[in-house]
Amino acid sequence: MSEYYVCTGCALLCDDIEVDIEGNKVATVHAACRKGVARMKGCSDPMECTVDGEKAEVDTAISKAAEILSDAKNPLIFGHGNSSSEAQKRSIALAKKTGAYIDDTSSFCQGPIVEAILQDKIKTCTLDDVRHKADVIIFWGADPSNSHPRHLSRYSYFPRGKERQRGWEEDRTAITIDVRKSDTAVISGDNRFYQIPMGGDAEFMDALVSALSGKVPKTSYGFDVKRILELSGVLKKAKFGVICVGLGLVYSLEELEPLFKLMNKLNEVSDFNLIPMVGQYNMRGFNHDLFEETGYINRVKFNPETGEAEHGAEQSVVEALRNRSVDAALIIGSDPLSSLPLSVSRYLAEIPLITIDPCQNLTATRSTVTIPCALGGVEAGGTAIRMDGVEIEMKKIVDTDKLSDEEILTRITEAI
């Protein structure tokens, strides 16, 4: 019987992956998308273990990292989206011990949505529910064809499901609402693509609520009233609807109120759920872990004396860097010099910086200490939380000499 593995290329965590192994390396990857194949085969430039730019032994690097973190008054620990839940818990413990700021990517992307879900403010469902039941699927500010390549084929649009035996041809309607005609918009079809102006999402939601309430839907940008009414007709008739919320929507909303209103209205007239299109494979895991520990999903600073968690925008990675309130940083499985605005992340190069990652990245080039770790889901196992909140078990595929990030974090913590 075949052995199936999990791809950690994105938060879909596809668990139907088969691999061929040659000489302790993943040589061929079956069933994954191209991004997943590249992830599982590993990068061509692995990170080296260094201290002050010179090659070093792992033990030396770990002691240096421990020294940096204990010397710092206000260290920052950031990343986590590409780490197992076990490693994330170690990281939270390390932050508590060192009185650190701790944050993850959700702080400037899907955080508000995951928070609303964990606080039971939004109705959600699993991707398996979507596969088996969803007949109306809205991609709002989301382009899974690029960000989550197998979303449409495994779950949301193309597959046959228990109650959707005729798949996309007859049983499912895909709708894209976006500022740009994305590849996903092309799949939805011109008829089902609603192009709105930048920042026009909240108004479009209000207009839909009006239409669903039998009122005339109006937008300041004069969106075709007939098209909104027709769309609201489709939503009303949905047996099982789902809104897949992408970053385009998250960034456009100043507050979530319009989304809450729309979800409430949709659930008065039909049945709708919402799933955040989480990017990194275990971002949601970090949110769950920190929520369990502190009651907050991200943006925490631990008080060094009391261990209490302070939480707010000021404790976010972006504001902590903008305000230069951190004096050292540990980055795990992330490349903030690439993924944050350079105007914000540039400060990292001015403070003692530690990077833990399987691959060389921009942040590593500016780091005092770099410690290579095993590639999650390939060289190390563990658990992770899929974008819909389902826990997924990852098995190790090949052996490696490298430590896992969990082990590295444990050893740094012990050395402090």
Place this chain on the structure above:
Amino acid sequence: MGFGQFLAAPEIKLKIVTYRDVFQNTAQETSRFGEDYEKLSAVIKLDPKDMVKLSIKEGETVVVKNAFGKVVVTAQSSGHEEAHQGIAYMVNGPWSNALVPDETGGTGVPKFKDFEATVQGSKGEKVTGIRDIF
């Protein structure tokens, strides 16, 4: 040699929206320092009418800058997108992030998908290398 070289290349201000691209993402998995990643990341997608205004052709490089940074990237004409004059698309990555403002209004969230920059033909400058962005 014509007069062209003495005239300043036309410059226009555009709104920039970032997006994800699976090919660029794949290249990133393989190597952030590879040729493919640069080729697929250091790109700006322009409306054909804006390209005329800039008097540039597909595949030429342009200087994109604002108060926060400056990068040279390759101009591409949009594909299936609807007309989007005044708006340009850049794939999410270090090149677009060099331009994202640090202004957040204290919210902790930068405007990754809504910022302004000026675009101007570069007269043949090379694309900014990833190590030179910093």
